[in-house]
Each structure stands twice: as C-alpha cells, then as structure tokens.
Amino acid sequence: MPHIFHRVGIKASASEVYNKLTTDKGLAEWWTTDTSGAGGVGSIIKFRFNGGGPDFEVTDLIPDKLVKWKHSGSMPEDWIGTEITFQLTHKDNQTYILFSHSGWKDQSDFMAHCSQKWAVFLMSLKDVTETGTGNPFPTDIHIDHDE
Numbered sequence: 001m002p003h004i005f006h007r008v009g010i011k012a013s014a015s016e017v018y019n020k021l022t023t024d025k026g027l028a029e030w031w032t033t034d035t036s037g038a039g040g041v042g043s044i045i046k047f048r049f050n051g052g053g054p055d056f057e058v059t060d061l062i063p064d065k066l067v068k069w070k071h072s073g074s075m076p077e078d079w080i081g082t083e084i085t086f087q088l089t090h091k092d093n094q095t096y097i098l099f100s101h102s103g104w105k106d107q108s109d110f111m112a113h114c115s116q117k118w119a120v121f122l123m124s125l126k127d128v129t130e131t132g133t134g135n136p137f138p139t140d141i142h143i144d145h146d147e
Contacts, residue, residue, distance in 0.1 A: 004101040004115045008122050012129045014064035014090040017097065020129055021067045021086050022058075030125040030134040044072055049137050054079055064088060078110050097122065116143050 010017055020026035027045070028035040034048035041061055047053045055073035060066055067086040071079045082103040089096045099122060104111055120141045128134030135141060 001102065002104045002107045002111060004099075004104075004111070004118055006099040006115075006119055006122055007096060008099070008126055009094040009096050010126045010129050011094045014088045014095045016129055017088055017095045017125075018064045018067065020125055022061065028136060029128045030136050031121050032137040034137075045069065056084065059083070064090075076110070078104065078108065078114075081105075097125075113144070 020030060022038060024035050024038045024045075027038055027047070032047050032049055032053065034053075035045065037043055037045045037055075039058065041058050043058045045056050045058065047056070052075060054071060054075065056069035057072040058068070059070045060068035065088050067088075069084045071082045071084075074080070082101060085098075085100045085102070087098040089098070099118065101114065101118060117140075120143065121136075124134040124136060124140060
C-alpha cells in the first residue's frame with residue numbers, strides 16, 4: 001500500500017509540538033481553523049474545510065513522542081482506512097516530525113495532491129510553532145486554482 005512521508009525540523013521542544021497536534025486550539029492554528037473533538041485515545045477529531053472534511057479517531061498517544069490517528073469518517077473516500085502518524089524526536093535543539101499518511105489503496109492524482117497539501121500544512125505547523133503565526137485553511141497556500 002502506498003504511503004505519504006514527510007520530515008520536518010521545528011525549532012521547539014517536543015512538548016510544544018505535541019501540544020499543536022493534540023488540542024483543538026493547536027490543530028486549528030496550522031491545519032484548519034474549524035477543528036473540534038481533540039482529546040485522548042478514542043476521541044474523534046473533526047476537521048472541517050468549508051463545512052465538510054475528515055474525521056479521525058485518536059488511536060495512540062505517547063506524550064512528546066507519538067500521535068496516531070485512524071480515519072473514521074466517510075470522506076474523502078480515498079482516505080477511508082488510512083492512518084496518520086506523527087513521530088517526534090528531539091535532537092540538536094529542534095524537534096523532528098516524521099509524518100506518514102499510510103494505508104492508501106493506490107497511488108492517484110488525489111494522493112499526489114494530498115502529499116503536497118500535507119507538506120504545506122506541515123510548514124504551517126513549523127511556522128506557528130516557531131513564529132506564532134501559521135497558515136491554516138482557509139488562509140493556507142493553494143496549490144490548485146480550484147481550491
């Protein structure tokens with residue numbers, strides 16, 4: 001099964017990065033401003049983009065080290081059954097995120113689009129953590145003219 005992988009270093013503690021991945025406020029600062037439901041293992045996070053969007057169940061949390069979600073909604077259809085993992089490692093005065101979106105049924109144009117958008121949003125996470133200002137949807141960088 002194909003996967004999306006990205007790696008980014010953020011000049012911040014693992015605790016600061018973990019907070020941006022595990023709270024409604026933190027997630028809304030870098031991915032989409034319409035975020036609700038973040039919490040412990042078993043909670044369902046709803047991410048909305050103009051009213052629609054994915055839901056994810058939190059499946060694993062290790063403070064300052066790991067955040068894992070499993071897609072639990074019905075949209076987008078290509079995401080059904082996929083998992084998102086953020087592995088955090090603090091080294092050399094920065095926290096590295098090894099990001100994966102795994103379990104795709106096949107490679108597609110939509111997967112390529114999502115890979116690029118994940119890169120955009122991970123840079124937004126880096127920006128908000130380092131400078132206090134991210135670019136979550138709807139102010140994110142658009143990669144297509146129909147976004």
